[in-house]
Amino acid sequence: MNFVEALREGHLYQLENNDSTYIIGLGVNYANGADGSTKGLAELYPDRVLDVPVSELSFTGMAVGMASQGLRPIVHHGRIEFAMLAFDQIFTQASRWDYMFGGNYPCPVALRICIGRQWGNGPQHTANYHSIFMQAAGLDIFIPATPLDAYRASIYSTLIDKPSVLLEHRWLYKTMEQFELGYDVTHDKFETAAIYGDGEDFTLLTYGDGLVECLKFIDFSKEKYGYQGKVICLKYFSADKRYSEDTIKALLACKNVVAVDTAPFEGGILASFIGFAITHNKHEKINIEKCAPPHHPCPTSPALVGEYYPNVKSIAASLANFGFEFNELPELVFDDLHIAPGFDYTNYKFVNIY
Amino acid sequence: MLSTEFSMNLLSKMVQIRAVEELIADDFFKSKIFSFLHLSIGQESSAVGVCSALETDDLVMGNHRSHHHYLAKGGDFDKMVYEVYGDSRGCCKGYGGSMHMLDRSVGFVGSTPILGSVAPLGTGIGFSIKASKKNNIAVVFIGDGAAEEGAFYESINLAALMNVPVLFVIEDNKYSVISAHSDRKAKDYSYPKIIEGLGATYHRMEARDVNAVSKQTKLMKENILADRKPAVLHLDVVRGTYGHSGPMKEKAPGYRVNDTPEFIEANDCITVSKDLLIQNGVEPEKVEALIANTIKETEEKFLNIRNQIKVRI
Numbered sequence: 001m002n003f004v005e006a007l008r009e010g011h012l013y014q015l016e017n018n019d020s021t022y023i024i025g026l027g028v029n030y031a032n033g034a035d036g037s038t039k040g041l042a043e044l045y046p047d048r049v050l051d052v053p054v055s056e057l058s059f060t061g062m063a064v065g066m067a068s069q070g071l072r073p074i075v076h077h078g079r080i081e082f083a084m085l086a087f088d089q090i091f092t093q094a095s096r097w098d099y100m101f102g103g104n105y106p107c108p109v110a111l112r113i114c115i116g117r118q119w120g121n122g123p124q125h126t127a128n129y130h131s132i133f134m135q136a137a138g139l140d141i142f143i144p145a146t147p148l149d150a151y152r153a154s155i156y157s158t159l160i161d162k163p164s165v166l167l168e169h170r171w172l173y174k175t176m177e178q179f180e181l182g183y184d185v186t187h188d189k190f191e192t193a194a195i196y197g198d199g200e201d202f203t204l205l206t207y208g209d210g211l212v213e214c215l216k217f218i219d220f221s222k223e224k225y226g227y228q229g230k231v232i233c234l235k236y237f238s239a240d241k242r243y244s245e246d247t248i249k250a251l252l253a254c255k256n257v258v259a260v261d262t263a264p265f266e267g268g269i270l271a272s273f274i275g276f277a278i279t280h281n282k283h284e285k286i287n288i289e290k291c292a293p294p295h296h297p298c299p300t301s302p303a304l305v306g307e308y309y310p311n312v313k314s315i316a317a318s319l320a321n322f323g324f325e326f327n328e329l330p331e332l333v334f335d336d337l338h339i340a341p342g343f344d345y346t347n348y349k350f351v352n353i354y
Numbered sequence: 355m356l357s358t359e360f361s362m363n364l365l366s367k368m369v370q371i372r373a374v375e376e377l378i379a380d381d382f383f384k385s386k387i388f389s390f391l392h393l394s395i396g397q398e399s400s401a402v403g404v405c406s407a408l409e410t411d412d413l414v415m416g417n418h419r420s421h422h423h424y425l426a427k428g429g430d431f432d433k434m435v436y437e438v439y440g441d442s443r444g445c446c447k448g449y450g451g452s453m454h455m456l457d458r459s460v461g462f463v464g465s466t467p468i469l470g471s472v473a474p475l476g477t478g479i480g481f482s483i484k485a486s487k488k489n490n491i492a493v494v495f496i497g498d499g500a501a502e503e504g505a506f507y508e509s510i511n512l513a514a515l516m517n518v519p520v521l522f523v524i525e526d527n528k529y530s531v532i533s534a535h536s537d538r539k540a541k542d543y544s545y546p547k548i549i550e551g552l553g554a555t556y557h558r559m560e561a562r563d564v565n566a567v568s569k570q571t572k573l574m575k576e577n578i579l580a581d582r583k584p585a586v587l588h589l590d591v592v593r594g595t596y597g598h599s600g601p602m603k604e605k606a607p608g609y610r611v612n613d614t615p616e617f618i619e620a621n622d623c624i625t626v627s628k629d630l631l632i633q634n635g636v637e638p639e640k641v642e643a644l645i646a647n648t649i650k651e652t653e654e655k656f657l658n659i660r661n662q663i664k665v666r667i
């Protein structure tokens with residue numbers, strides 16, 4: 001099952017199991033609605049899968065209002081740039097609703113906000129403003145990295161009593177994973193991170209669309225150079241407590257860490273997580289390098305995009321700062337850099353951290 | 355009356371726009387282009403008609419679908435083609451791609467694809483024109499979908515309040531992606547009531563006849579400057595056979611109930627404008643020759659540039 005199909009299964013589950021579930025967004029009732037993630041759902045639930053006017057502020061706000069009175073709306077935005085028209089409703093209204101009214105007044109709107117990446121998207125369709133969400137106390141944040149994450153997060157986010165957002169990297173839409181439907185859907189907690197692999201030589205810290213490239217790197221460095229590494233992939237940032245103690249502990253126990261961010265590092269979510277982890281644990285000493293895009297927007301022309309996002313070569317270059325030697329690196333072709341990967345996660349073992 | 359020469363020029367411009375877009379669509383098909391692509395085919399008359407009534411110092415902004423606006427305003431042909439291909443010789447040096455057209459030398463001051471964003475921007479551009487005491491206006495092109503964003507209505511109010519010389523052109527092809535008006539607007543939705551109620555002038559017309567669009571724009575520009583209030587020109591255009599985005603022609607798509615392929619063909623702005631020229635006494639051979647020459651010239655120009663571009667890195 002790919003990432004998009006997994007999201008669709010999550011939606012289907014919720015529509016079937018809870019009559020107050022709605023899916024709202026531009027084109028969600030199309031034959032290939034929301035990039036396929038709502039495909040066919042409007043035929044099954046015509047009154048609950050709703051196309052809307054081109055009015056993000058209003059339809060998002062409508063969902064916030066619905067959620068405040070007990071309904072369970074899911075709102076889809078094809079890009080963060082479109083959702084930004086609704087920032088008052090997401091941040092100032094939904095995220096603070098329960099708090100400012102003194103509690104006991106939940107507003108569980110579930111937002112799906114996509115982040116663009118792939119050839120042609122350009123400066124106005126590729127922004128990743130995750131860090132803004134991190135600072136909105138009150139919002140539960142999910143950054144699914146695999147189809148299983150997507151499936152579970154799309155359900156879990158509609159079960160909790162908080163406003164939530166899935167920050168969904170479109171780059172992952174074609175990734176694959178085999179898993180059983182129904183798996184762990186009503187579990188009462190969601191992993192804050194997962195650790196892939198158990199190598200001790202180095203650790204890559206990442207999230208979302210960084211995971212594919214990190215796993216490719218782990219394989220490459222093992223096969224070609226015999227290095228053993230692992231990946232810590234951050235997945236969930238709860239409204240109440242952004243960073244879990246156990247994830248911080250896992251990070252601080254590592255040596256030779258490279259933070260692999262798919263957005264410019266400055267002010268980003270890995271920088272803030274690392275900053276928090278260190279201030280919190282004054283006695284710890286940890287060496288961290290970064291591998292991230294330069295501090296400018298992503299341009300449109302593939303010739304300019306080039307190696308904007310982290311890749312096997314740039315991760316190797318960051319690790320070289322710790323003394324690792326990679327004499328020969330793979331040649332990256334157009335498809336590696338500019339076409340969303342069909343990467344299969346199925347055989348990668350991971351351990352969840354809560 | 356507009357002179358025959360003027361009308362012939364408008365026709366030629368529309369033909370040029372269509373010809374280059376068809377060439378671009380062709381190459382996109384062959385995976386030679388790596389930019390988003392929204393073609394204006396079928397809607398050329400709105401851009402060409404409106405821009406023909408403007409001067410260089412009237413400043414125009416477009417949106418995600420703006421090749422026609424850019425070329426109609428006199429934007430550099432070569433730089434547009436380069437930009438679409440992501441070449442550093444493009445109008446935004448490849449940073450922008452197809453959705454970001456720019457030629458400040460002719461008063462085409464940019465296009466941005468976030469829907470509705472150009473309404474406030476155009477208001478600010480109009481404000482700057484007013485501050486400079488020039489006798490010019492700002493013009494923004496906005497789709498019927500984008501005109502549902504609150505920012506559009508707020509901008510009309512703001513521009514009316516501050517006497518900003520701005521013309522909002524709603525380019526109404528009936529659809530936002532594949533959602534029709536009836537999917538997006540209440541049955542009693544009334545443009546004139548809303549827009550006039552906000553303090554702007556409103557005029558709606560079919561855009562098939564490019565000359566009529568030109569004349570109406572000229573009149574509205576004069577009124578904007580004389581009455582010191584913004585205006586909305588609502589142009590009904592016909593989406594061509596290419597659909598919302600990409601280079602694929604649509605084959606009888608289910609969402610287009612009333613505009614059948616026959617309707618699209620019969621109401622095509624180039625055909626209609628051409629027939630009107632002939633009805634007004636221009637020899638058919640002359641019109642056909644103009645069209646054939648324009649297509650040939652455009653192809654030559656395009657190929658010349660295309661051959662200098664290294665595609666795929």
Ligand SMILES: Cc1ncc(C[n+]2csc(CCOP(=O)(O)OP(=O)(O)O)c2C)c(N)n1
Binds near residue numbers: 418468527
């Ligand atoms: C704020 C925002 N929301 C959604 C989109 C995605 N989108 C791009 S074009 C489009 C349809 C716009 O329709 P319209 O304004 O009528 O212009 P047309 O494409 O028909 O020329 C949509 C929904 C966007 N670019 N910006």
